[in-house]
Amino acid sequence: MPHPGWTDFSFDGIGTRWEISTPSPLSVALRGRLLDAVAEYDAAWSRFRPDSVIAGAARxxxxxxxPAGAAALGPLYETLYRLSGGAMTPLIGGSLEQLGYDASYSLRPGGPPLPAPPWDEVLDWQGTVLTTRAPVVIDVGAAGKGQLADLLSTELRAGGVGEHFIDASGDLLNAGSVPVEVGLEHPYDRTRAIGIVSLGAGALCASAANRRTWGDGLHHVLDGTTGAPVRTVVASWAMAATAMVADALATALFFVAGSRLREEFECSWLTVHSDGHAEYSADFEGVLFS
Known part of the structure; x- marks a missing residue:
């Protein structure tokens, strides 16, 4: 809990654990609206359920x-697709399934890594409308959890709860007036931290190769140009005004230098490489342990 005396509303949604901390308990009605927002997001974007909107595109x-949020996701993904040379793509779902991260969680590769299809050949994304030219498995997990955190924050504000803190299994959104000290998880040992950062108003999101791992060195951060897991980066953190952007940039840091991302996004960042060295922006307000 970020602040002593605050209360937590915890639930599971889109495959992860959520904790929403507020100065006072949320009303039953507001809790219901939050859960409805989670259910609506899952019904649109989940590639793990056959009745979702994007499941139809896979067939x-x-x-x-x-939903309306697609109009913000599209341009964000297009920018990061361009900056990463196609390595970061919403069309990565088929590559994940090929390596066993599929709807049934088989965790058994179905063959060698499969590159994602080129965006221009199979997908046209205009606002809230996706037009596909072939069956495609879309996965917006690199930004979706963050976007849902933003949507829940909007719902809380509309319900009169301006002060709140959202923890989506480590992706954090602070809408409170007091900064929160956050430990940065060690990429090889979840019981340890490599540093501490102070999160004021805004979001801090992370991506790590030690999350969602299986098989022989497989993990969920895949390079869309090869379909194989990224080996050069093991963990990253990004801070931005919105959780959607912070979430997306945390993944983008596996493919694009933080200094390059700063040219197009207002953010601060930290990247830990597999050889042990770290790079970070001058305004990443944290302390790294030696």
């Missing part, structure tokens, strides 16, 4: 209408 090419 049949065509025109798919998604």
């Amino acid at each position: 049949t090419p065509g025109r798919y209408v998604l």
Whole structure:
């Protein structure tokens, strides 16, 4: 809990654990609206359920209408696809399934790594409308959890709860007036921290190769150009005004130098490489342990 005396509302959604901390307990009605927002997001974007909107795109090419948030996700992914040379892509779902991270969680590779299809060949994303030219497995996990945190924050504000702190299994959004000290998890030992950062108003999101691992060195951060897990980076953190952007940039740091991302996004960042060295922006307000 970020502040002594605050209360927590905890639940599971989109495959992760959520904790929303507030100065006073949330009303039953507001809790219901939050859970409805989670359910609506899952119904649109989950590639793990056969009745979601994007599950249809995995079966049949065509025109798919998604919720309003898709209009913000599309341009964000397009920018990061360009900056990463196609390595970061919403079309990575088929590559994940190929390596065993599929709807049934088989965790058994179905063959060698499979590159994601080129965006321009199979996908047209205009606002809330996705038009596909071939069956594609879309996965917006690199930014979706962050976007949902932003949506829940908007719902809380609309319900009169301006002060709140959202923890989506380590992706954090602070809408409170007091900064929160956050430990940065060691990429090889979850019981240890490599540093501490002070999170004021805004979001701090992380991505790590030690999360969602299986098989022989497989993990969920794949390079769309090869379909194989990234080996050069083991962990990253990004801070931004919104959780959607921070979440997306944390993944983008596996492919793009933080200094390059800073040219197009207002953010601060930290990247830990597999050889042990770290790079970070001058305004990443944290302390790294030796």
